[in-house]
Amino acid sequence: MLLEIENLQYNINEKPLFSGFNLSIEEQKNHLLVGPSGSGKTTLINLICGLLSPEKGAIRVAGHDIAALSESGRDKIRREHIGIVFQTLRLVSALDLSANLLLAQRLSRGTIDASLITSLLKRLGIAHRAKAKPHQMSQGEAQRAAIARALVTRPRLLIADEPTSALDETNARQVMDLLLECTADYGATLLIATHDDRLTPLFPNRIVLTDHMLKAA
């Protein structure tokens, strides 16, 4: 099992957002995490990534209980197993695209795989933008660049938070196609948190958050 959440308890302002929450995702089984605003999608992602600590429960990523680890231990699990794509925060602003990918590899693995960077940039159709700074890219290019940045470390779990919400129909479709194709090509498992209904038909596995209760669709 790639991701296992058991009996999760997490409070916001002392009110439970998750209580006795359970979830498991197998390797190579992509999931869509859906729910209305405020249902806790982003909070759940932050808990899985180790950016937040739960009150209770276990969150196992690739067999490691990230909830039980110290901050540096959580950094290590995130570095080694998880890639994250955000809606707008995509790349380090001072670096160009290729430097961003090199930095991501160095931070994650301590080594550089230039051929992987080249193949990813080609695969995502942004090889010609390798020397572009983030502010010089279009929305669609920047989101593809964020996918490249997340995949370049060869994560087992790729988490995307609202990756298409800021994109128009064409770009959203392109980005989703690329996300699905690339995660398959590079052996990652995709978990997308979104309220973008356009994505629903693309995912057979969905996790629906309603009143903080898990409903498997």
Add this chain to the structure above:
Amino acid sequence: MFELALAYLRDRSLTTALNILLLGISVAMLVLLVQFGNQLSSRLDRDAQGVDLVVGAKGSPLQLILSSIFHIDQLTGNIPLDSLEMLRRDPAVKAAIPLALGDNFDGYRIVGTDESYATFYGSEVEQGKMFEKPMEAVLGAAVAKTTGAQLGQQFIGSHGLETEEGDGQAHDQTPFQTVGILAPTGTVVDRLILTSVESVWDVHGIDHQHDHQPNAGHDHGHDTDDQVLSARGELQPELTAILVSYRNAAGAIRIPAMINRQTEMQAATPAVETARLLALFGAGIEGARIFAWILAATGGLAIFIALLNMARAREGDLALLRVMGASKAQVFGTILLEGLITAAAGATLGIAAAHAALFVASRSFQTLSDLGLSATQFLPAELGIIAAVLLIGIVAALIPAARIFRINLANTLARTS
């Protein structure tokens, strides 16, 4: 992370450049002050080493020291030739070296003296021989190098201490012949042309045949007004100054008092006058040094403000770095590096600018050139300045960098993504 720190600095290049410039100016000022103070002090010490007393015409004692030992000021006047014998006869005097000054060649002073002057400064003949006959001259190492003069070459001295175009006072009828070139000593001798006292008298048409004694210096004439005329209306041989070193401590007590009270001459002590000179410079240098450190602190403050603003504006970036797997220490180190790199660049710029300024100044200003100001000499104090400026850079970056420990990743990401 070093490349990332560089990339962030490049990203706000104007601010970075201005901060580097601010620090560079302060470092340059500090280095110049240290260099000038140190080189001046060591130069004065070196040139005055072994000279216990200078005897010359009445006037400013500092001027007498500057003109007779360091050869950087106007002369005070002439003194009688027999004063040399009077001093040499004194049992407390170990050595009395005559000086007859007043002319130059290509800006380098021609010093009428005897062999003991070169020996006194530990100077040895590298090529040729020491002057023996009138109108033979020996060039200091710097003079030979700059003018390119070779053995056997003749040159004509000009009246005064610096060559000025069209001064029309060249001594065309009495050329000097180069018979020797001295080895470098790192002292004032390197920038002098040595000849016999008699040569200086000859150049100025002063009859000295019946006065002159072997190996003894005589008068020279520089300004006609200063010359003593004989009963027949002829110029009399005189000297400009005498450098004295004592045989024992008793000389230091008796001789200056005797000269100052019982003769028309004055006795100036180099140690006292150079200390006075350095004290005069010292007050100015100290004021400038305080100003330069204030400037350096301002540079540090500018780095602090720039990094603080950056850390605020870049919170999303910093959070993204953490999500990408960078540890807090790595992100903290990156910001610290930005401060350090800025300070290092400022220090490098400052050091380079200061030495370039020394180079240009020593070639543009005769007085600084005469002082032997060197642009290639690096002092240990400069390392201290560099270390202090690097520390300023680190301290300025500490608080902005420490923000990374307060960033709540989830909140920051929620706000920025």
